Amino acid sequence: MSENSKTGNAWLNFILIFIMGGVFAIGFFKVPPAMPLLMEYFQCGLGEAGWFMSACSVAGTIIAFATGMIQTKIGPKGMLIAALICMLVDSLMGVLAPNVEVFIASRFIGGLGNGFLATAGPTLIALLFKDPSKRGLPNSIWACWTAVGSLIMLNSFAFLIQTTGSWQGVWWVCVVVNAIALLVTIFFIRIDHAEEMAMVSGGDVKPWAGLTSLNSWLLVIVFACFAYIFSVWSAMSPTFLQTPLVGMDMATANSVSSITTITGIIGSLIMGVILSKVKNHPAVLVVAMIVCAAVGTIMFTFTGAAVMIVIAAAVGLATNIVPPCLFQNAQWAAKTPAGVALVMAALPIGSNFGGIPAATSAGAIVDATGSWAMTAAPLAAVGIIGVICAIVFMMRCGKYAVESANK
Template identity: 30%
Template sequence: MKTKRAWIVAFATIFAGVSLALVQNKVAPSMTTLMDAFSIDMATAGWLSSLFSLVGIVIAIPTAVILNKVGPKKGGIIALACAVVGSLIGVLSGGSVAILMASRVIEGMGVGLMSVIGPSLIAMWFPEAKRGLPMSIWAAYQMGAQAVMFFLGAMLTSSFGWQGVWWFGLAACVVALVFYILCVKSPRPEDSYADVESDDVSIAEGIKSPSAWILSLATMLFCIGCFGFVNWIATCWAQTFSWGEGEANMWVGYFSIFGVVAAVIIGALLNRVKNRKLFGVVMLIAYGAASVFGMFMDNPSFLIGFVIVYGFVDAGFPCVLWTMAAQTVKKPELAGVALGVVSIGFNVGVLLGPPIIGAIVEAAGWHAGAIAICASCVLGAVVLLFTKLYSADGASEHEGAERTVPSAL
């Protein structure tokens, strides 16, 4: 019965994450329409997306405090409410860029809150040895939302203008809010595997955990490479293969579909992997190699195979990341703080990746950009090796080998 309840909570939480990610990713498919409607340049339009990363950086640690004080249910309701209110303000912005920007800040607060609350809830309901699958499905929430927006965004925009994607995200968040209220609750303290609501939680102690910051750094390096690659690969292929922008974007959309499928497969595998850290190292190096192949590729006949392989390497490290993050602190109740710290690295990487890789490509070409992406991921793999993980009883893992619950294997 407890396992059934855990999965109900997990799926309601994941659906909330997907709905918020739809709101986050609605700018890209409506970018041209937005620029025309608000008479803004590319730099200003880019901030409509970048604001989310900035907000995520600022509220990552405060979110851990909110999570501890109000609990994951009320915190998640606040997150979804932010998205609903922000979307409404955006739709009613009346052509004002300032109001639209303000609405994106409010939406970004919702996404920033849920990025910590979501995995914290899963950590509360699932023991370490069983977190692989639910955390990996959670890790795919951004990829799933990106796929939906890439394939539906153009249709919504052409039919209803830029407001079409705004209304779509708003409707998804309203439905998610209803399910969240009905389905999500915290386990009893004695049944919680990470009691982030405990009065004994010390935010300062969690922030001082070196391992959480090391994982955050590895995450930042991966996101610099990953988001640098995803942001520019469509342009790379459009130039290399003499394609239109729409055709190149379609192939990028396929990444997300295979990424979601790969996340489920990898998640099931992670429940049986004893050394998840080593698995993460391999995935980081594999991603770097795949990015080099993708940007060096000069024949589109390789694309089908590449997209399938890329989906797996793209999902690999995020699945490991969210599964391990709660184990970077000595006490399970500090999981929310650890996830806040890791979220800082995630958002810094998302913010820095596209401009850094774009500048390298502009100065030295696509091959140099690919090598830079690979180097960032390989450096992330080296950093990840120094991440110390802790088991539920607070004992550190020796020699990088993970301790698992024998009955769960």
């Protein structure tokens, strides 16, 4: 097979994988725009409703400690299939939930799927694109999977509600779409099974090696800090925009929230270009985390519809430049392909753990103080921790990254 043919097949498989990630995200992010309806249906407050997203993060964090080992058994494509099955169960169980406890349990299952998918995507990219210098663009595109799914759901939610007549109708649509995606993954994504298993088996590298590396944990903590900031916005912004402070109706609030996903996609792609031009990827991570922390701290301190449109755009750009940096820097946290795969398997610990306290802590602060601006304190603290860990990672791995890029 020619090099161009191999590259074409790699991109074709990657595009299908990315679409499956987007489909998963459509189901994953069906809750934020439905939050007011769900609170009314289940008769619960904002603090308890925060668990509709935080339960996903709890599950994702728990399973992330085992995804490296699981991936050595079923491969990254198997992880993608498992993720879609989990989201299918999430939607089906959620729509039939008789009470809030069962509904939260359905979201826990969806969170398990998020842990599987977060591990599978970067590993499949490393498998498809053998040259590390060629991974910057696909990594930056992959970082948009949550943004694309969220964008679609936020902008279609009002239409789906009008068409189906209830939030349950939206859940049924997700059931159908995920079932189709599952079949496409099984029959149309072509990954050489022997090759993928050879990559993730690790040889002499133990399946838990990614959990014992300081470099790995620095990236995990940075990911957790990003995830906290991003999750507070994604889970709470539609509700905040509908408060008297801002005064938007549901459809407008969801559309404004989706601006974040549009600018997030732009930010991720811009970062992909930067990563392909700059050799010191750890230094880029430091700058990206500083920007993320600064914008995240102020995102609920402004009021008024016009200014919140600007904030929504800024949050998208500032937060979504971080994940591509993390995926790209994983290759510098370890020095063997199997080690890199295990670092990538560890990253979802951070992405999920950061989301656990996000919606619940923000909701509890607002319930207790009556002030959305008070969320700035924990957002700032988390942002500072992320910046410090990024700096330490740069000090440890920056030289190795530059030397490797010069070879």
